[in-house]
Amino acid sequence: MNLFDDNIDTPINLLHKQGTVNYYGPLMAVEEANRYLTVLLNEVEWKNDVAVMFGKRIITKRKVAWYGDKPFKYTYSNTTKLALPWTRELLYLKELVEETVGDTFNSCLLNLYHNGAEGMAWHSDDEKELKKNGAIGSLSFGAERKFAFKHKQSKDTVALYLQHGSLLVMKGCTQRYWAHRLPPTKMISTPRVNLTFRTMLEET
DNA sequence: ACGCGTAAACAAG
DNA sequence: CCTTGTTTACGCG
Numbered sequence A: 001m002n003l004f005d006d007n008i009d010t011p012i013n014l015l016h017k018q019g020t021v022n023y024y025g026p027l028m029a030v031e032e033a034n035r036y037l038t039v040l041l042n043e044v045e046w047k048n049d050v051a052v053m054f055g056k057r058i059i060t061k062r063k064v065a066w067y068g069d070k071p072f073k074y075t076y077s078n079t080t081k082l083a084l085p086w087t088r089e090l091l092y093l094k095e096l097v098e099e100t101v102g103d104t105f106n107s108c109l110l111n112l113y114h115n116g117a118e119g120m121a122w123h124s125d126d127e128k129e130l131k132k133n134g135a136i137g138s139l140s141f142g143a144e145r146k147f148a149f150k151h152k153q154s155k156d157t158v159a160l161y162l163q164h165g166s167l168l169v170m171k172g173c174t175q176r177y178w179a180h181r182l183p184p185t186k187m188i189s190t191p192r193v194n195l196t197f198r199t200m201l202e203e204t
Numbered sequence B: 001a002c003g004c005g006t007a008a009a010c011a012a013g
Numbered sequence C: 001c002c003t004t005g006t007t008t009a010c011g012c013g
Helices: A030-043 A088-101
Strands: A020-026 A047-053 A056-068 A073-076 A079-082 A107-113 A120-123 A136-142 A145-151 A157-162 A166-171 A178-182 A192-198
Touching (some): A030 A088, A088 A166, A088 A192, A157 A166
Antiparallel strands (some): A056 A107, A073 A079, A107 A192, A120 A178, A136 A166, A136 A192
16 A cells, blocks of 8 residues: 555545446535636636437537537537637636646537436447547536446446536446436426536647 | 425337 | 437335
8 A cells, every 4th residue: 555646535436337427525615616616617618508319409408518628529410519719717717736646638529408307318429530439527517316336237326416516426347337427306496517527639 | 105396217209 | 319209117205
């Protein structure tokens, strides 16, 4: 055991096999988290997302935004998003997450869930453009929502609540073996903003 | 036991 | 990997 190991305060792994999920809890005081929530709601360039399924083009109620070190392309559903340059607040939060997890990120996908009716279905973050087995840092602001993981083969599930101002990190082979979701709920009527810091592969 | 509200699995477009 | 509807399960008073 090395007392100088900079991972000494990494939280325990929530997954019992084939992946790593660390929940760090809130990284800041509630007042500061409140301030970030307000800034993010007002200053991020939110847009309704587009999804094409079964030949239909669907505009989601959930809103998204895409920021990065460079104008990275994020392509799906016949549309390409170009990453916007970091704002001061996003850059600060990126550095806060990087310091906390001891890793670096070059981009951030943001999601805005206006209320509990909006959620995210089971999926894995296994996009081709993402660094393989790269860590994904997920910062949450606003409404405390349930978040769940399901092992693709065994169907084992693990769930937790993501607190205001908290950080969750998924890394290693988590995306290969586990799916995750944000279940809708009738109990919540206030917004949640989620920032997922990622590492995009450099492109030509 | 029953009714109610919510959650979750599932299917379909 | 969205949205809605159906079905089943569950906790609670």
